[in-house]
Amino acid sequence: MATVPGQQRAIRVVIRSERRMFRDALAACLGARPEYVVVGHVARLDDLLSVCRLRRPDIALVDVGTQGADLERLGRCATLTKVVVVYERLTPVELGALCGVGVDTLMPCSHGLDALMVVLRRYLTEGRDTAAEPVEARDGFTELEKRVVTLVSAGHTVDQIAQLLGISVSLVTNTKRRIYRKLQVVSQGQAVARATALGIVNQPPAHLSPQPCSGVVLCVLRGTVGPAWQQVTAALLTGGVPFTTDCESGRPVDPGGAGTLVVLVDPNPEDWPTGVPVVLVRTTPPRRVEVLDALLRGSRVVMTVDHVTTDLVPALTLSTHGHTTIEADAARAVLDALRAPSAVMGLPELTSRELDILRLIANGHTARQAARALGIAEKTVENTQSRLYRKLGARNRAGALVTAHSLGLLELTAGRSGHMS
Numbered sequence: 001m002a003t004v005p006g007q008q009r010a011i012r013v014v015i016r017s018e019r020r021m022f023r024d025a026l027a028a029c030l031g032a033r034p035e036y037v038v039v040g041h042v043a044r045l046d047d048l049l050s051v052c053r054l055r056r057p058d059i060a061l062v063d064v065g066t067q068g069a070d071l072e073r074l075g076r077c078a079t080l081t082k083v084v085v086v087y088e089r090l091t092p093v094e095l096g097a098l099c100g101v102g103v104d105t106l107m108p109c110s111h112g113l114d115a116l117m118v119v120l121r122r123y124l125t126e127g128r129d130t131a132a133e134p135v136e137a138r139d140g141f142t143e144l145e146k147r148v149v150t151l152v153s154a155g156h157t158v159d160q161i162a163q164l165l166g167i168s169v170s171l172v173t174n175t176k177r178r179i180y181r182k183l184q185v186v187s188q189g190q191a192v193a194r195a196t197a198l199g200i201v202n203q204p205p206a207h208l209s210p211q212p213c214s215g216v217v218l219c220v221l222r223g224t225v226g227p228a229w230q231q232v233t234a235a236l237l238t239g240g241v242p243f244t245t246d247c248e249s250g251r252p253v254d255p256g257g258a259g260t261l262v263v264l265v266d267p268n269p270e271d272w273p274t275g276v277p278v279v280l281v282r283t284t285p286p287r288r289v290e291v292l293d294a295l296l297r298g299s300r301v302v303m304t305v306d307h308v309t310t311d312l313v314p315a316l317t318l319s320t321h322g323h324t325t326i327e328a329d330a331a332r333a334v335l336d337a338l339r340a341p342s343a344v345m346g347l348p349e350l351t352s353r354e355l356d357i358l359r360l361i362a363n364g365h366t367a368r369q370a371a372r373a374l375g376i377a378e379k380t381v382e383n384t385q386s387r388l389y390r391k392l393g394a395r396n397r398a399g400a401l402v403t404a405h406s407l408g409l410l411e412l413t414a415g416r417s418g419h420m421s
Contacts, residue, residue, distance in 0.1 A: 010034065011123055014055065014081075014199075015041040016048040017063035020408050026061070027199070029113070032323070035124055040199035045073040051198050052080040054182060056140050059084055059123055063109075071101050078102030084119065141182065141200075148175045149200065153192045153402050190364035192398045196405035219243035219279075219316075223265035228283045228305040232265050232312065239313030261300075261316065272297055275395065277319060281305055281312070291330045298393075301325045348391040350409065357384050361397055362410055 013036055017023040023041045030036040040051035045062075052060060060083045062074065077083050082104040090098075095106055105119055141149070144165075151161045158176070162169045180186060183194045219236065221243050223229065236243050243263070263279045264271055272278070279301040280286075280294045286302065294302050300319035303311060307327060315325040350358065353374075360370040367385065371378040394400040404410050 010037045011059060011120070012037050012039050012055065012057040013059045013061055013120075014039050014048065014051045014057040015061045015063075016043070016045065017041075018043050018065065019063065022063060028323075030120075032321075036120070038199075042197065042199055045070050045077070047198055049073065049076060049080075051200070052077055054140050054198070055200070057081050059120070061086070061120075063087075064090070071097055074098065074103060075101035078104070082123070086116065141179070145175055145179050145182075146200075148172060149179050149191065149195050152176065152179075152188060153195055153398055185364065187364035189361055189397050189401065192401045193362035193364070193405075193410065196402055197410065220260060220262045221245040221265065222262055222271050222273075223267040223281075226266070226283075228281060228308075229265045231305055231308050232263060232281055235308045235312045236263075239316075241313060241316060261319065265305075274393065275399075279312075279316065279319065281308060285327075285329055291326070295324070299324075302330050303327050348407070348409075350388065350391065353384055354388045354391070355409075357381060357388055358400070358404055358409065361385070362401055362404075 013030055015023045015026055015030075015038065017026070020043070023043070027038045027041045031038045039055040039057050042048050042051060048060060048062070051057070058081060060077050060081050062077070062083055062085050064085055064087045074083060074085070078101060083102070084105040084107065085098055085103050086107050086109055088109050098106060107116060107119055144167075147165060148161060151164065156164065158169055158172045162172045165172070176188075176191075180191055183191050185191045185194055219241060221229070221232065221236070222245070233243075261277050261279055262273050263281065265281045266283055267280070276298065278294070278297060278299045280299045281301075281303055282290075283305050285304050286294065291302055301312075301315045301324070303315065303325070304327060311325075318325050356374060357370060360373060365373065367381045368378050371381045374381070389395065389400055392400045392403040394403055401410070
């Protein structure tokens with residue numbers, strides 16, 4: 001990674017924890033800070049080793065919890081990068097053994113997040129001899145490969161990727177072959193599953209994400225025309241955010257382009273798009289069920305019109321970086337729902353057969369191969385696969401795998417199979 005003279009280079013971090021919420025929260029926390037770049041977050045130590053070889057992080061942040069540490073694998077990680085271990089309860093003998101395999105820093109979880117940030121800041125001030133480092137690691141992804149694997153995971157075809165990146169179809173094809181080789185897979189389905197499992201694919205690449213005030217149409221304004229609509233329009237104009245409306249053309253605008261946000265103002269059911277990030281603005285505070293429904297439909301912002309003047313444009317900016325912004329009252333409603341025993345009902349409920357199909361898709365099986373593996377008809381696999389896509393809100397295999405990973409469903413299929421390759 002190149003650096004500008006006088007500018008501090010961002011520290012590349014990979015996170016390993018078997019606790020999904022722990023690593024997701026920590027990835028979000030570090031990802032929001034410009035001095036850090038999260039290059040992967042994984043559950044297994046074997047996957048941590050893979051990310052270290054592919055992405056060459058500066059720090060591997062490893063949560064060993066209360067289960068103790070795999071000294072052999074941690075020692076191999078320590079040969080690739082600096083290792084920071086956080087733990088809940090380890091004996092003096094275990095702590096000494098971790099130091100013996102080359103772990104750089106040990107920190108108990110009881111010290112809290114602020115203490116961890118102090119430890120990580122030490123690596124920022126230490127610096128490294130970046131001039132001596134190759135721009136791209138020998139076994140890592142090039143910038144082009146990172147863009148292509150992200151676009152493939154988003155469901156784009158080779159032709160679409162070539163058009164988006166302004167390169168030839170043959171270059172995209174050859175780049176995909178190199179990605180397969182580095183991920184040690186043989187198909188696109190396996191590549192997407194592997195990249196998502198390693199935490200390499202999370203958000204669309206920055207140059208394809210909406211950037212307010214960039215001079216291109218970013219927002220499609222849709223919903224009920226009235227006082228709230230006028231306030232949203234005024235806020236967008238004042239903030240310099242380009243937008244268009246269905247009203248201008250007399251027919252619905254296709255919001256499917258890369259980098260598009262749909263701003264829904266007091267929407268009717270038919271106003272909701274599919275597969276596009278949504279900003280929901282309501283005249284009255286939404287009920288808890290409406291907030292949860294909006295989030296499940298892909299809303300990145302939920303707010304009432306009273307906050308539009310001051311908060312809408314900042315919320316749009318945050319959404320372009322993958323953050324979700326919810327007003328305090330709505331956020332409390334979501335937290336109350338999460339505390340309720342029935343909260344898991346908001347997630348897609350997959351049948352045993354659908355989980356089996358999802359596992360085989362993640363392993364790169366075709367419909368015919370899946371039918372043979374499960375001993376059922378190919379048509380049954382295709383029908384089950386279609387239901388699975390609908391439940392996950394996906395249009396194809398790649399989209400289904402990315403969504404399944406983000407919801408932790410691939411980990412469920414791994415548990416069913418014992419091991420997911």
